[in-house]
Amino acid sequence: MNRHRILGLSALVVIAIGLYFGSQAPLDGLQGEYTRIMYVHVPSAWLAYLSFLVTLVASILWLTKRRLVFDRVAESSVSIGVFFTALALMTGMIWGYPVWGTFWDWGDARMMTTALMFFVYVGYLALRRSIPDPAMRATRSAVLGIVAFFLVPLSYMSVLIVRTLHQGITVARPDSPIDGEILLALLSNVGAFTVVYLTFMSLKTAIARGEEELEEQSAAVDATPAGAAITAPNLEKVRDV
Amino acid sequence: MTGPSFWGQAREIGLKDLRVEGRSGEVLNITIPFGAVALLLIPLAIGIDRPLIAAVGPGMFWVVTLLFGMLVTFRHSATETVANREMMVLLGMDPAAQFVGRVAASFLLLLAFEGVLAPLTIVLYNPDPVSGWPVLIVVLLLMAIGLALIGTLASGITSGLRSRNTLAPLLVAPLSLPLLVGASQTHEALAQESSILTPILLLVAVVLGLAVVGVLTARFLEEASR
Numbered sequence: 001m002n003r004h005r006i007l008g009l010s011a012l013v014v015i016a017i018g019l020y021f022g023s024q025a026p027l028d029g030l031q032g033e034y035t036r037i038m039y040v041h042v043p044s045a046w047l048a049y050l051s052f053l054v055t056l057v058a059s060i061l062w063l064t065k066r067r068l069v070f071d072r073v074a075e076s077s078v079s080i081g082v083f084f085t086a087l088a089l090m091t092g093m094i095w096g097y098p099v100w101g102t103f104w105d106w107g108d109a110r111m112m113t114t115a116l117m118f119f120v121y122v123g124y125l126a127l128r129r130s131i132p133d134p135a136m137r138a139t140r141s142a143v144l145g146i147v148a149f150f151l152v153p154l155s156y157m158s159v160l161i162v163r164t165l166h167q168g169i170t171v172a173r174p175d176s177p178i179d180g181e182i183l184l185a186l187l188s189n190v191g192a193f194t195v196v197y198l199t200f201m202s203l204k205t206a207i208a209r210g211e212e213e214l215e216e217q218s219a220a221v222d223a224t225p226a227g228a229a230i231t232a233p234n235l236e237k238v239r240d241v
Numbered sequence: 242m243t244g245p246s247f248w249g250q251a252r253e254i255g256l257k258d259l260r261v262e263g264r265s266g267e268v269l270n271i272t273i274p275f276g277a278v279a280l281l282l283i284p285l286a287i288g289i290d291r292p293l294i295a296a297v298g299p300g301m302f303w304v305v306t307l308l309f310g311m312l313v314t315f316r317h318s319a320t321e322t323v324a325n326r327e328m329m330v331l332l333g334m335d336p337a338a339q340f341v342g343r344v345a346a347s348f349l350l351l352l353a354f355e356g357v358l359a360p361l362t363i364v365l366y367n368p369d370p371v372s373g374w375p376v377l378i379v380v381l382l383l384m385a386i387g388l389a390l391i392g393t394l395a396s397g398i399t400s401g402l403r404s405r406n407t408l409a410p411l412l413v414a415p416l417s418l419p420l421l422v423g424a425s426q427t428h429e430a431l432a433q434e435s436s437i438l439t440p441i442l443l444l445v446a447v448v449l450g451l452a453v454v455g456v457l458t459a460r461f462l463e464e465a466s467r
Contacts, residue, residue, distance in 0.1 A: 063461050109422075116415035123411040130404045139465035140398045143458045147394055147416060150450060154419050154443075161422065161439055 004206070007199040011192070018043075018185075018192035025185035037095040039185055043193035044088035045114070050197065051081025052121065052152050059145035062138055068212065069205075071138035074145050076204035078124050080197060085118045100165060110166040113155035120148045134212065247338045254334070254342025258317050259349065268313050268350045273357050276309040280358065280365055291367070298366025303424045306355055306384060307417050311410055313354055314347045314392020323401065326466055336463035337456045340393060344455065347389035355381050371431040376441075380427050383444040387420040390451040397462040419447040 022039035058074035061067070092111060093103040105111065124144050131137035154161075159168045178186075245253065262268055283301050284294045329339060359381065362368070371377075395412045399405040426440035 063458070113418060113422075116418045120412065120415040123408065123415070126404070126408060126411065127398065127402075130399075130402045130408060136465045139461050143394070143454075143462055144398050144412065146454055146458065147391075147451070150416065150419060150447060154422070158422075161426065161443060 004199070004202055007195070007202050011196045011199045014188075014192035014195045018189035021185035021188045025182050026179060031099055034095060034098050035182075037091050039189040041088060041091035041095055042186055043190045044084045044091060046190050047084040047193050047197050048081050048088055048114075048117075049152055049156065050194070051077045051084060052117075052149055054201075055081065055145045056149040059142035062142045068134070068138065071134075071142070072205045072208040072212070073201070074138075074142065075125075075128060076201055076208055078121050078145070079204055080200045082118065082121050082125065083200075084193075084197070085114060085121065089114055089118065105165050108165045109158035109161070110155065113151065113158045117148075117151040117155050120151055124148060134215070244333060247335055247341075250334055250338035251341040251345065254339050255345040255349075256342075258343060258346035261317065261320055262346070262350060267316050268354060272309055272312045272316075273354055275312070276305050276354065276358050277361055279305050279309065280362060284365070294366050295368050298362055298368040299428045300425055301366070302358060302362040303384070303421055305358060306351075307388065307414070307421055310351050310354060310385075310388045311392055311413050313350050314389055314413070315396055315409055317343060317346070317396065321400065323467070326400075326463070330463070330467070336459035339463070340397070340455050340459040343393045343396075344386070344389045344452075347392055348386050351385035351388055352382070355385060369432065371428065372434060373431050373437075376427065376431060376437060379441070380424050380444065383441075383448055384420055384424050387444065387448045387451065388417060390448065390455055391416050391420075394451065394455050394458075397459070397466070400462075400466050419443060423447065 018039065022036055025036075025039075027033060028035040054077040055074045058070045058077065062070040062074060089111070092114075096105060096108075096111075097103050124141060127144060128137055128141050131140060159166050244250075280301065283297075283305075287293065287297065391413050392409075395409045395416070398412065399409045402408065423440045423444035427437050427444075430437040430440060
C-alpha cells in the first residue's frame with residue numbers, strides 16, 4: 001500500500017473518531033446543538049494557521065537552500081490553507097447566524113482579519129499563476145509567503161487587540177474554563193484535521209511534482225524548432241563542402 | 242576608488258524617485274485630487290447625516306489613505322524597465338539600498354498625500370475633536386512608512402508581470418490591515434480616553450517587521466526580476 005493510501009485511510013479513521021467524540025460531548029447550555037459546529041470550525045482555523053506557518057518555513061528554506069521541494073511544499077500548503085480558511089469562515093458564519101443573529105458581524109475582528117488573510121493567500125496563488133518561470137515564481141512567492149504571514153498572528157491575537165464579539169482565546173489560556181469532555185472532543189478533531197492536512201499535503205506535493213515534470217517535458221519539446229518536423233542544420237557537412 | 246556607501250546609494254535612489262515625481266507630478270496633480278474626490282463622494286453615498294459623517298470621517302480618511310496610497314507606492318514600478326534594473330546591477334547598486342531609497346521616497350510622497358487630505362477631512366467631515374490628538378501625527382508617520390514598505394515590497398514581487406496592475410492592489414489592501422487596525426484603534430482609544438499602547442505597539446511592530454523582511458529579501462527579489 002502506498003503512502004497516499006495509508007494516509008487517506010488514517011484520515012478516515014481519525015475523522016470517524018473525531019466525529020464520535022464530537023457527537024458524545026456535552027452541549028453548551030445556551031447554544032445547544034449549535035455547539036457541535038465548533039468541532040469543524042476550530043480545527044479548520046487551526047489548520048489554516050498551521051498551513052500558513054508551513055508556507056512561511058518552506059519559503060525561508062527555498063530562499064536559503066534553493067531546493068524546489070520547499071517551493072512545492074509552500075505552494076501546496078497555501079492551497080490547503082486557503083481551503084481550510086474558507087471552511088473556517090463558512091462554519092463561523094453558519095454558527096454566527098443562530099448565536100449572534102447574523103452571518104457576518106462587522107464588530108467581529110477575528111472574522112474580518114481571517115477574511116483578509118484569505119484574500120492575501122488567494123493573491124499568493126494568483127501571483128504563482130502569473131509567473132511562468134519556475135525559479136522566479138518560487139522566489140517571488142516565497143517573499144510574499146513571508147510577508148503574508150504577518151496576518152496570521154494578527155488574526156489570532158485580534159480578539160485581544162480589538163474589542164470584538166468573537167470569543168477570546170480559550171483553549172490556550174492557563175486557566176482555561178473549558179469542560180474536559182468538550183476539550184477531548186475538540187483536540188481529537190484538531191488531531192483528525194491535522195491528519196487530513198497531511199494527506200492533502202502528500203497528494204498535493206505529488207501533483208505539484210508531476211506538474212513540474214510535465215512543464216520540463218513541454219519546455220524540452222518547445223526547445224526544438226517547429227517540433228520534430230525540422231531538424232537543426234548539420235554544420236559538419238557544410239564545412240566538409 | 243570606492244562607490245557610494247549603502248546610505249549614499251539609498252539616498253541617490255530616493256532622490257531619483259523624487260525627481261521622477263517632480264517631473265511627472267503624478268502624486269501632486271493626480272493622486273491627491275483623486276483622493277480628495279473620494280472624500281467628497283463618500284458623504285454623498287452614505288447620506289447627508291451630519292453626526293454620522295462626523296463619526297465615519299476619521300475611518301474614511303484612513304481607508305482613502307490606504308487605497309490611494311497604493312497608487313503612490315506603485316508609481317515607480319511603472320517607470321522601471323528591465324533595462325533600468327539591469328543597469329542598477331551593472332552599477333553594483335545594493336538591492337537593499339535600492340529598497341530603502343524607494344521606501345524613503347514613497348514615505349515622503351505619502352506624507353504629502355496625508356498632509357493635504359488630513360486637513361481636508363477635518364474641514365469636510367468635521368469629526369469630534371479628541372484629546373491627545375498630537376499622537377495622531379505619530380500614527381500618520383507610522384501609517385505612511387508602513388504603506389511605503391508594503392507598497393515597495395508588492396511592487397518588487399509583481400514587477401514586470403502583465404497582471405501587475407491588478408495583482409499588486411490585491412496583495413497590498415489585505416496586507417495593510419494591521420496598519421488600518423492600528424490607526425483606527427488609536428483614534429478610538431483617544432476618543433474614549435483609554436490606553437493607546439497596544440495599537441501603537443502593533444503599528445511599530447508591523448513597520449519594524451516589514452522593514453526587516455524588505456531589506457533581507459531585496460536581493461532575492463532583485464534576482465527574480467531579471
